């Protein structure tokens with residue numbers, strides 16, 4: 244049997260967008276209220292207050308009405324002015340991609356880069372800052388998703404704080420799937436969204452802003468106002484008695500509330516543990532099947548996405564197409580520099596359940612075998628199950 248491209252997938256095990264939780268879908272289906280209806284204004288404030296418990300920023304989280312690329316661009320152009328010197332920490336496609344936004348103001352960009360299967364060393368950040376005492380903003384992508392690697396955000400945050408620069412972090416694909424918050428990593432501007440580990444569809448940005456970041460944005464004459472890119476316009480919008488700059492994404496807010504309720508009810512630590520266990524089982528299975536992961540060291544492999552190197556002689560796009568056609572399973576490709584070199588298995592939100600690792604391993608092994616690269620699927624499944632049973 245084959246699944247046609249027009250057939251719906253059976254398992255979407257991607258790195259985002261991800262399957263939404265059923266409760267989120269019910270939230271999205273709630274009555275669409277007028278945004279100035281007091282019931283919606285109260286909802287908006289309540290959702291922001293619930294987010295504040297997990298984002299842990301010094302001030303109330305800000306919601307922007309677009310998926311997190313909007314938040315990254317808005318953060319760059321709001322925080323960074325022409326007099327700034329930005330240290331951009333590049334460990335992959337997303338961190339590299341941040342530079343053009345950061346440079347739009349005319350700021351100087353200093354780059355500290357590592358190969359895309361490595362992570363940033365906090366000591367190297369300290370050296371870079373010592374060499375350039377004039378750095379005012381440091382930008383990091385916590386989980387550079389197209390590599391499946393996790394940067395040591397808290398350690399780097401401590402270095403940045405000691406230097407006195409502002410710390411801007413893309414935590415889009417890590418937040419909600421592992422420990423990362425503004426407080427524990429000394430983040431001044433945390434950018435994330437509900438469409439990865441919180442299990443919502445794409446459509447919103449969540450920002451955690453420090454007092455210093457607000458002051459910096461307000462003092463930046465280049466920070467957008469009266470614009471879809473404005474963060475400043477939304478500062479007080481969380482309050483039920485304050486106006487919105489423009490119509491918020493009503494249905495998405497309802498979906499987000501369902502997600503954050505699930506997250507708080509299950510308990511963040513438990514949620515992180517099932518992400519970590521799923522990824523660990525996945526890595527064990529890959530290893531047993533002789534398929535190396537992309538990260539140079541397992542210690543910084545992501546708990547929310549596993550990147551597996553494409554075996555020599557296999558066309559990665561053909562491999563993913565085969566996985567979908569044979570088993571109805573959708574996996575993610577690499578991006579940019581990692582495109583064609585690896586396949587990514589997402590463990591995000593509802594798919595961060597250990598047995599989904601087994602689904603991905605079996606589908607991958609079957610498709611590889613069909614393409615002439617035989618692997619020992621039995622050994623892979625046994626290794627994954629051993630991790631799951633011990634967890």
Ligand SMILES: *Cc1c(COP(=O)(O)O)cnc(C)c1O
Pocket residue numbers: 259260310311312337384386387388413414415416439
């Ligand atoms: C998903 C993601 C974003 C949002 O960008 P899209 O590619 O448009 O979904 C931003 N940063 C990171 C690290 C991401 O994984």
